[in-house]
Structure formats: structure tokens, C-alpha cells
Amino acid sequence: MKNYIVCDLETSGLDPQKDKIIEIAMIKVKDYSIVEAYQTLINPGIKLPFRITRLTGISDTELAASPTINEILPDIINFMEGIPMVGHNVEFDRSFLASLLGHLPFSTYLDTYELTKILFPHFNDYSLSGLANQLNFNHRPCHRAMDDTIAAVELLSALLERAGKLDSAVLKHLIMLLRAGNSPWSEILEELPAAISENDRTLLENSFFAISINHEFKKNRNVRLPDINIEYYLGQEGQLSKQLPNYRLRPGQVKMAKVVETALEEKKVCFIEAGTGTGKTIAYLLPTLLWALKTKQQAVISTNTINLQEQIKHQDIPLLHSMLNLDFGFAFLKGRQNYICLKRFLNIISNISTNAPNAYLFFARVLIWLLDTKNGDKSELNITGPENYYWLRICTDAESCTGNSCMWQSNCFISRARQQAENSPVVITNHSLLFSDLVADVKILPSYCALVIDEAHHLEEAANIYLGKKISFMELKHWLLSTGKYFQKASTAFASADNQLKKLHLETYNAIKELLAAINTFVQHFIGKSTEYFGHRAGIGLIKFRLKQDSEIVQTNHADYLNLIFYLKNLKSQIKAVSTECGCQTSSEQRPEDCKPTDLRNILNKLDNYLEDLSLVWENAPDNHVCWAEISGGTINSEINCVFYATPIDIGHLLNEKLFNKAKGVIFTSATLSVNHKFDHLIKQWGLESLPPNQLETVIVNSPFNFDKQCFLSIVENLPQYNTEEKQYTEAVTQAIFSLTERLGGRTLVLFTSHSMLKAIYSRTKPLFDDAGICLLGHKIDGGRTRLVREFKKGKNNVLFGASSFWEGLDIPGNSLAQVIIVKLPFSPPNDPIMQAKMEIMNQPGFNGFYELSLPRAVIRFKQGFGRLIRSEEDQGLVVVLDGRITSKKYGKVFLNSLPIKSYLSGDLDIVIKQLSLWVN
Ligand code: SF4
Structure with a gap:
């Protein structure tokens, strides 16, 4: 690319219709050399939000002394003069310029963000400063237009260098994919020497992929370690102390490791709640590995989140390896859908079509990723x-x-992962594979004798999904689209127009199109009716509700459902006809490469499953199942989707029969399992009541942190109840949050139980915080969770508003967080379908659903929220609960008794604020 400009804007916000440009910088390149630069601040005629001033360092005074946009417009248009524009996340700049000018003064625009994601697919940070670190170029991370423009010039040169070094066959495929993805980068890469070379190798003929290197894995199930006890590794002056520079003995860790060791040896079921800071991962990894090596049996460890798996992989296992002086022992295994299938991928990129351009941009990224993974x-x-x-x-x-x-079988990723798992004493997996494997015909996990379940408080959620049925209409549509391509392609493979197979394939392709239309009609009507019924704006947020046969929603959509079933059955008979005809025509030249009876059988099986599951959810719900629908998405980044579920209501006997009985020793662990120092709610719900007492053990390992010294808990009692008039409630909560936060200059995490409440309080508190020089960050308003947490950790004067996902897994040690405000006790919403169905059963005579189910769940959630504050021995801070029910209701003491802190203050907001100020001082 010889001639282009690189441009970057700073703006007063993210909305091109509402917000203003406050700075522009441009660099012009002609014949590969920088020939001109332009930069100016622009007076927007408004006061800047505090967050923007802080982000850019640009003040209102500087802007007031700058030209207005109308004064500099001719300069901008002149500078751009019809050559391509390059930028990082250029769509943002383009939309502001388009909204301002009404037309675009440059010929085309190229996004370095798009090409970086493709050429460096494994990076985890695509911001300019993140890329500067990873690619080693200079960038001042101060969000000023000229700094970002210079960084984009450097980035562009790194991208062209990377593309220029690709093998010519890979580059040519990449260009084809970019072209199919309508990316202007295809034309730029076509100019590279490797793209012009005569070499016509194909990816199929050559071994480009990292997997083609034959990686040996160690067969290590028979290794024996000397019989050394836990103290030798974890005790004072043990092996662990030699690995960690700031080592401190953690008696809780030693205690937990010994409990795990004994439980596995004695084949017990054991619940262990290990408080924050125990070091619980090492406390179960070590004895589990020692047990597996000693007994020559396999153990499986299951976690809920990818974050924990990553932590185990990158921190805990390397630490264990150096402690034990081993370099083996663990294998990671995930569900099938986590691994790429080389056959399917190469099939797709060998048959590029022109529809779904975004999919091809994604496949371009996968192509480059395969070179390294x-x-x-x-x-x-x-x-x-x-x-x-x-x-x-x-x-x-x-x-x-x-x-x-x-x-591709010898290079197949899933086959290799399974082989590795077969040969490892300990296999680390996740709850979703653990459960999906239980009901799968072909198992992925090896058979195991010991099971450790970390993040066990999520076990039931995973069981609900994987032991029941789930139909995602989006997934169904995507599967039909790719299946449709299969039939379309197969039909063109038959030479003669009167060939019966050609005709049948074409008819099947048309049957798929008809089915897709029927699905669209059903889903559109269903979503429309449901959102109208529940008073939601279509596609915003998340709606969950029960599907009852006699409900208005099911009845009004029944005709569309029958239509959908008709077209599913029609497709099935069409494919059966193809299959029969395929059986008749045995001549290999008449049958295209991937039109094999096995493929057809697989498609038929999948269609049968869809038919069976749909009719089960819609009209034949079995006893002991709750059927429900979930409508989600519809925002800029996510298409609206509708998913149907049939979930078993009582999972206790299923867990027992399918999971716990398979293993001889089972450990459940988490930082939050007990309620009021007991585990009875879980033992009962998971069907473990009938275990003999000597086979069941429950242990609480206290956190090494001194919560009574490090933390001050207070309860504000005089706010109105949530069910009082909404305006009165939100006003009171707004005032309370602002007063509590202002005194600390921010440094507060506010936990909400619903996103609608978060939004309502956000819009009221935002101007107050802006005036006070405190930066308010609202989840899904100012960005996603990862970005907001990163920003919160960096700044001093931040307040973070978060709902559901912020109650757990959030680790913010240090000074950025000094206060956690819990707005409401986190009871499940009364309309949660699974909860409703469970409560109906539990509220029969002799049971109390509130105390046995609803309360324990809310207490566990509350403990998780409380646990966000103190993350290290140095942390100190405040937890304030704005829900007076905790002291006014009888059940409130269960919440308080379950916390690792003995004392608390309660009273009116004024008193609480006064006492908090004293404590802080
Ligand atoms: S063995 Fe199966 S999963 Fe592996 S590449 Fe071949 S078709 Fe795909």
C-alpha cells in the first residue's frame, strides 16, 4: 500500500449521534513515506464527562480555547483527499466522521484491529497499548489522538511484515478468505511478493500446521513417588516453601490436603469449604496426584470456570512440578466442541462461497491460528x-x-487430547464435560476412581443443563445452514441433470430452506408474543419463563410449532430417500467425496434428536421435569436467540446414580458451600442423605485472614423496602450509595441483584459522581466485565456497578477497592423457572421450600458477594448491606452467622456513615 492516511479521534463518548469529536490526528503516507501530519483539539461546546477528562487528560479549558469543528472541517476534508484511511477500530472513527460530514471523504477504510485479530489470533489484548507490549513498538497509553495514530502506523508495518513472512500457500488461502469476508485487506495483501509467487501448493498437500509435528507424550501412569507425607511438601520448610519467595505457612492448606488424602484413601464423600486465601487448589491437586500415582488409578478434577482451569494450568501445575521435580501427571480435557476438526475446517476453506462474510473473516483467523496451536x-x-x-x-x-x-486422524486434536488423558494419572476437566459425558453414547473422559469437584457450588447448575434437554434455535439454524451447503455441493457433484441422486439432493436442499423459513416464523412469533406478554422490549436483556401446555404463549404459538414439526419431518423423509438412493447407487464415481451413507445417518440421527426434544419440551414434558424458555441477546454484539430447556427438578438421584457412584472417593470443595456452618442443604439436595456416617465427612477450613480486624460490616436499616414505591426506593438507594462512596473518593464495588435496578440507579448517580470527580463504571453500560475490572483496578476514584457475574470470581486486592455495597439480599427471582418448580414440590406439607432451598442459595451468594472485599492479608475495608431484612427478619441471622466475621454495626444511614468514617480514620 503506497498511499494512505492513518487517523484517530478522541470523542466525548461512544455514540456518534450524541457525542462530539474533541481531538483529531492524521498522518499521511505517500509512496511509503510519511509526508504530512495534522493534529488539533476541537471545541465541542459541552462540558466533558469526568471519565473522558481522566482518560485523555484533556480539560474543558483547553477545549474552550480550541477551534470548533466547523472551523476546521475544510482542513480535514482536504487532508483526506480521497485516499484510503487506516485506523485501529476504524469503524468508530468512520461513524463519527460520517455522522458529522454526511459523506466519507476517503476512498476506503481499513481496520488494523480486524487484521491484527486475524494475524495474531492468540493475543488476549487487542488495544493499542496491549499490542505495543506484545509486538514491541512504542506507544504512550494516554488516549491522545496523535499517540494512537503513530502507534497505528507502527502496528500496520508489523502486520504487513507478519503477512509477508507467511508461506505463499497459506497467504493465498488467507487472501481468498479475506475476499470472501469482503475485507479490503485482501487487496493490500495481494501486493505482497509471496502472494504473487508461482507456487501453487495447497494446504492439503502440505503440513503447515503445528499439530503435524509429532508431539510425544509421556506414558506416566506407572511412575511411583517415594512415600512422603503432606508435611514434607506443604509444611514449614517443606518443598513449597522453597519455591515461593514470599512463602508463609498456611495451616489451613496443610489441613485440607490431609483431609483430601484421607478421604481418597478411605473412599469417602467429603465436603470441604476452604475460605479465601487457604491455597485450596494446591491442597487438593497434590494429594490427588499422590493418590493416583500410589494406587495406579485415575482421578478426575472438575472446575466450573475457564479462569480456574487456566490458573491451574499456568500457575499451580508448574508450581507442583517444581515441588515434586516431575514434568507430568496432569492432562486437560474439554468437551468435543472445544476442539477444532481439521477435516471440517479444511472442507470449508476448500469450498469458499460468498455468503456469510463475517464467518470467513473468522475462518481466516482460524487458518493462521492453526499454524501455531x-x-x-x-x-x-x-x-x-x-x-x-x-x-x-x-x-x-x-x-x-x-x-x-x-x-487427519493421526493429527486430530481431540484424539490426541484423549490419548494424553488416558495416559495421565489426573485429568482436569470442567463441569460441562463431566455431565455431558455421563449421558453421551461415546465417552470422552477415561474411567476414573476418584473425583474432585472444585467450584462445587455450581455443580447443580451444570447438572440442570446437561442432565436435561436443550434446544438452541440459533444452533439449529447454523447447523441447517452448513448441512444445506453439504446438499447443495453434493447436488452439483453429479454430472448428469437427470441423475436421480442429483434431483434428490436438490430437493433436500430446498427442504432445508423451507425448514429454515418455518423456524424463523416460529421463533419470530414466539419471541414477539413472549416479549409482549412479559412487557419487555424485544431482544433487550434476558427473559426466562416456564413453558406450560395450557399457557397463553404455548397455545398461541402452537400452529407455528406444528408447522415447524411438519417441515422437520419432511426433511427427515427427504434425507431418507437420499440415503436409500445412495445405497442403490454403489458406483464410486457417481457419489461425491463427502456424500457417504455415514454422513446421512448422522444427519438423520441429529434430526431425530431435534424432533424428540422439541416435542418433549413443547407437549410431552415428563414428570419431574420443568420445561422453560430463555430469550436473550439482541444487543449490538449479540443476535437474539431463543433456547428451550427441559430440566430435571430433583437431580439428587441422578447425581447419585450417574456421577457419585462411579467414583470411590468424591471431594466437593469451594470457598462458599456451608450455610450456618452446615452442609445439610447440599447433602439433602444431592441425594447423599442415605450415606453411612463414616462415609461422609464435612470440613470447614477457615480463611487465614482476620476478617474482624480487616473488615467492618454494617447494615443500613432505615431504607425503604424494595417492594415500596419504586421511585421512593431508588431515590433512597441512590442517596445511600452516593453518600457512602463519596467519603472514600470512590474505590467501591456496588453489587446489584438485577440489571434493571443497576441501570436505574446508574442514571441517577452518574451526574452526582461526575460532579464529585468520581468515575462511575456500569456493567454493560460503560463496557464488558473484563474491560471494566481492568479500568477499575488501575484507577483510584472509581465506582463499579455490577450485577450477577460480579458477585463471584472477582479478585481486586489492594487499594483500588475499599468498600463493597450489597444493595439487596440475593434471593433468586420468584419467576426463575427451575426455582419455581422446585419450590412447588418442596412446599408440600412437611417441607419448607424457603428454608431448605431459597434461603441457602441466597446465603451462598451473599457470602460470595462479601468475599469480594478481602483478598489478601493486607486488604482492609468496608462491607455495607443496604437491605434491612438482614436484621429485621428472623432468617437474617442465617446470613450473618454464615460470614467469617463476628461483629457488625446496624442502624440508620447517618449513624452508619459516622461510624464508618471513624473506622476509616
Ligand atoms: S478424526 Fe474426527 S474429529 Fe478428528 S479431524 Fe477427523 S473427522 Fe475431525
Whole structure:
């Protein structure tokens, strides 16, 4: 690319219709050399939000002395003069310029963000400063237009260098994918020497991928370690102390490790609540590995979140390896859909079509990723939004895997991961694979004798999903689209127009199109009716509700449902006809490469499953199941989707029969499992009541932190109840949050139980915080969780408003966080379908659903929220609860008794504020 400009804008906000440009910088490149630069501040005629002033360092005074946009417009248009514009996240700049000018003064625009994601697919930070670190170029991370423009010039040169070094066959495929993705980068890369070379190799003929290198894995199930006790590793002056520079003995860790060791040896079921700071991961990894090596049996460890798996992989296992002087022992295994299928991917990129351009941009990224990945695991790609559906077209699935007859089997990622798991004493997996494997015909996990479940408070959620049925209409549509391509392609493979197979394939392709239309009609009507019924704006947020046969929603959509079933059955008979005809025509030249009876059988099986599951959810719900619908998405980054579920109501006997009985020793652990120092609620719900007492153990390992010294808990008693008039309630909560936070200059995390309440309080408190020089960060308003937490950790005067996902897994040690405000006790919403169904059963005579189910869940959640504050021995701070029910209701003491703190203050807001100020001082 010889001639172009690089441009960056700073603005007063994110909305091009509402917000203003406050700074512009441009650099002009002609014949590969920088020839001109332009930069100016722009007077927006408004006061800047505090967050923008802090982010850019630009003040209102500086802007007041700057020209207005109308004064500099001719300069801007003149500078751009019809050559391509390059920028990082250029769509943002383009939309502001388009809104301002009404037309675009440059010929085309190219986004370095788009190309960086493709050429460096494994990066985890695509911001300019993140890229500067990863690619080693200079960038002042101060959000000023000229600094960002210079960084974008450097980034562009790094991108062209990387693309220029690609093998010519890879580069040519990349260009084809970019072209199919309508990316202007295809034309730029076509100019590179490797793209012009005569070499016509194909990806299929060559081994470009990292997986083609034969990685040996160690067969290590028979290794024996000397019989050394836990103290030798974790005790004072033990092996762990030699590995950690700031080592402190953690008696809780030693205690927990010994409990795990004994429980596995004695084949017990054991619940262990390990308070924050115990070091619980090492406390179960070590004895589990020692047990597996000693007994030559396998153990499985299951976690709920990817974050914990990553922590185990990158921190805990390397630490254990150096302690034990070993370099083996653990294998990671995830569900099939996490691994790429080389056969499916290469099939797609060998048959590029012109529809779904965004999918091809994603496949371009996958192509480059395959050059380096050794695991083929999608978590390395940081997939977001619709990319998840594109991934479904290239991931491994049981239906399309041809196993031994696949030409890629020796390089296949899932096969290798399974082999590695077979050969490792301990396999680390996640709850979703643990449960999906229980009901799968072909198992992925090896058989195991010991099971450790970390983040066990999420076990039931995973069981609900995987032991029941789930139909995602978005997934169904994406599967049909790729299946449709299969039939379309197969039909063109038959030479003669009167060939019966050609005709049948075409008819099947048309049947798929009709089915897709029927699905669209059903989903559109269903979503429209449901959002209207529940008073939601279509597609905003999340709605969950029960599907009852006699409900208005089911009845009014029944005709569309029958229509959908008709077209599903029609497709099924069409495919059966193809299958029969395929059986008749045995001549190989008449049958295209991937039109094999096994593929057709797989498609038929999948259709049968959809038919069965749909009719089960809609009209034949079995006893002991609750059927429900979830409508979500519809925001800028996510398409609206509708998912149906049939969930078993009582999972206790299923867990017992399918999971716990398989293993001889089972450990459940988490930082939050007990309620009022007991585990009875879980023992009962998970069907473990009948275990003999000597086979069941419960242990609480206290946190090493001194909560009574490090933390001050207070309860504000004089705010109105949530069910009083909404305006009165939100006004009172707004005032309370602002007064409590202002005194600390921010440094506060506010936990909400619903996003609608978060939004209501956000809009009221925002101007107050702006005036006070405190930066308010609202989840899904100012950004996603990762970005907001990063910003919160960096700044001093921040307040973070978060709902559901912020109650746990958030680790903010140090000074940025000094206060956690819990707005409301976190009871599940009364309309939660699974909760409703469980409560109906539990509220029968002799049971008390509130005390047995609703209260324990809320207490666990409350403990998680409380646990956000103190994350290290140095942390200190305040927890304020704005829900007076904790002291006024009888059940409130269960919340208080379950916390690791003995004292608290309660009273009116004024008194609480006064006491808090004293404590802080
Ligand atoms: S063996 Fe199965 S999963 Fe692996 S590449 Fe081949 S078809 Fe895909």
C-alpha cells in the first residue's frame, strides 16, 4: 500500500449521534513515506464527562480555547483527499466522521484491529497499548489522538511484515478468505511478493500446521513417588516453601490436603469449604496426584470456570512440578466442541462461497491460528458473540467424525487430547464435560476412581443443563445452514441433470430452506408474543419463563410449532430417500467425496434428536421435569436467540446414580458451600442423605485472614423496602450509595441483584459522581466485565456497578477497592423457572421450600458477594448491606452467622456513615 492516511479521534463518548469529536490526528503516507501530519483539539461546546477528562487528560479549558469543528472541517476534508484511511477500530472513527460530514471523504477504510485479530489470533489484548507490549513498538497509553495514530502506523508495518513472512500457500488461502469476508485487506495483501509467487501448493498437500509435528507424550501412569507425607511438601520448610519467595505457612492448606488424602484413601464423600486465601487448589491437586500415582488409578478434577482451569494450568501445575521435580501427571480435557476438526475446517476453506462474510473473516483467523496451536482448543482464540456459531461449523462433533477413516486422524486434536488423558494419572476437566459425558453414547473422559469437584457450588447448575434437554434455535439454524451447503455441493457433484441422486439432493436442499423459513416464523412469533406478554422490549436483556401446555404463549404459538414439526419431518423423509438412493447407487464415481451413507445417518440421527426434544419440551414434558424458555441477546454484539430447556427438578438421584457412584472417593470443595456452618442443604439436595456416617465427612477450613480486624460490616436499616414505591426506593438507594462512596473518593464495588435496578440507579448517580470527580463504571453500560475490572483496578476514584457475574470470581486486592455495597439480599427471582418448580414440590406439607432451598442459595451468594472485599492479608475495608431484612427478619441471622466475621454495626444511614468514617480514620 503506497498511499494512505492513518487517523484517530478522541470523542466525548461512544455514540456518534450524541457525542462530539474533541481531538483529531492524521498522518499521511505517500509512496511509503510519511509526508504530512495534522493534529488539533476541537471545541465541542459541552462540558466533558469526568471519565473522558481522566482518560485523555484533556480539560474543558483547553477545549474552550480550541477551534470548533466547523472551523476546521475544510482542513480535514482536504487532508483526506480521497485516499484510503487506516485506523485501529476504524469503524468508530468512520461513524463519527460520517455522522458529522454526511459523506466519507476517503476512498476506503481499513481496520488494523480486524487484521491484527486475524494475524495474531492468540493475543488476549487487542488495544493499542496491549499490542505495543506484545509486538514491541512504542506507544504512550494516554488516549491522545496523535499517540494512537503513530502507534497505528507502527502496528500496520508489523502486520504487513507478519503477512509477508507467511508461506505463499497459506497467504493465498488467507487472501481468498479475506475476499470472501469482503475485507479490503485482501487487496493490500495481494501486493505482497509471496502472494504473487508461482507456487501453487495447497494446504492439503502440505503440513503447515503445528499439530503435524509429532508431539510425544509421556506414558506416566506407572511412575511411583517415594512415600512422603503432606508435611514434607506443604509444611514449614517443606518443598513449597522453597519455591515461593514470599512463602508463609498456611495451616489451613496443610489441613485440607490431609483431609483430601484421607478421604481418597478411605473412599469417602467429603465436603470441604476452604475460605479465601487457604491455597485450596494446591491442597487438593497434590494429594490427588499422590493418590493416583500410589494406587495406579485415575482421578478426575472438575472446575466450573475457564479462569480456574487456566490458573491451574499456568500457575499451580508448574508450581507442583517444581515441588515434586516431575514434568507430568496432569492432562486437560474439554468437551468435543472445544476442539477444532481439521477435516471440517479444511472442507470449508476448500469450498469458499460468498455468503456469510463475517464467518470467513473468522475462518481466516482460524487458518493462521492453526499454524501455531498444539491443542486446537478454542479457548486460545478468545471467541466472542456470533463467532461461537461459526465455530460450530468447524469444531469436532460426534455426528460428523469419521474416526479411523479420516485422513487427519493421526493429527486430530481431540484424539490426541484423549490419548494424553488416558495416559495421565489426573485429568482436569470442567463441569460441562463431566455431565455431558455421563449421558453421551461415546465417552470422552477415561474411567476414573476418584473425583474432585472444585467450584462445587455450581455443580447443580451444570447438572440442570446437561442432565436435561436443550434446544438452541440459533444452533439449529447454523447447523441447517452448513448441512444445506453439504446438499447443495453434493447436488452439483453429479454430472448428469437427470441423475436421480442429483434431483434428490436438490430437493433436500430446498427442504432445508423451507425448514429454515418455518423456524424463523416460529421463533419470530414466539419471541414477539413472549416479549409482549412479559412487557419487555424485544431482544433487550434476558427473559426466562416456564413453558406450560395450557399457557397463553404455548397455545398461541402452537400452529407455528406444528408447522415447524411438519417441515422437520419432511426433511427427515427427504434425507431418507437420499440415503436409500445412495445405497442403490454403489458406483464410486457417481457419489461425491463427502456424500457417504455415514454422513446421512448422522444427519438423520441429529434430526431425530431435534424432533424428540422439541416435542418433549413443547407437549410431552415428563414428570419431574420443568420445561422453560430463555430469550436473550439482541444487543449490538449479540443476535437474539431463543433456547428451550427441559430440566430435571430433583437431580439428587441422578447425581447419585450417574456421577457419585462411579467414583470411590468424591471431594466437593469451594470457598462458599456451608450455610450456618452446615452442609445439610447440599447433602439433602444431592441425594447423599442415605450415606453411612463414616462415609461422609464435612470440613470447614477457615480463611487465614482476620476478617474482624480487616473488615467492618454494617447494615443500613432505615431504607425503604424494595417492594415500596419504586421511585421512593431508588431515590433512597441512590442517596445511600452516593453518600457512602463519596467519603472514600470512590474505590467501591456496588453489587446489584438485577440489571434493571443497576441501570436505574446508574442514571441517577452518574451526574452526582461526575460532579464529585468520581468515575462511575456500569456493567454493560460503560463496557464488558473484563474491560471494566481492568479500568477499575488501575484507577483510584472509581465506582463499579455490577450485577450477577460480579458477585463471584472477582479478585481486586489492594487499594483500588475499599468498600463493597450489597444493595439487596440475593434471593433468586420468584419467576426463575427451575426455582419455581422446585419450590412447588418442596412446599408440600412437611417441607419448607424457603428454608431448605431459597434461603441457602441466597446465603451462598451473599457470602460470595462479601468475599469480594478481602483478598489478601493486607486488604482492609468496608462491607455495607443496604437491605434491612438482614436484621429485621428472623432468617437474617442465617446470613450473618454464615460470614467469617463476628461483629457488625446496624442502624440508620447517618449513624452508619459516622461510624464508618471513624473506622476509616
Ligand atoms: S478424526 Fe474426527 S474429529 Fe478428528 S479431524 Fe477427523 S473427522 Fe475431525
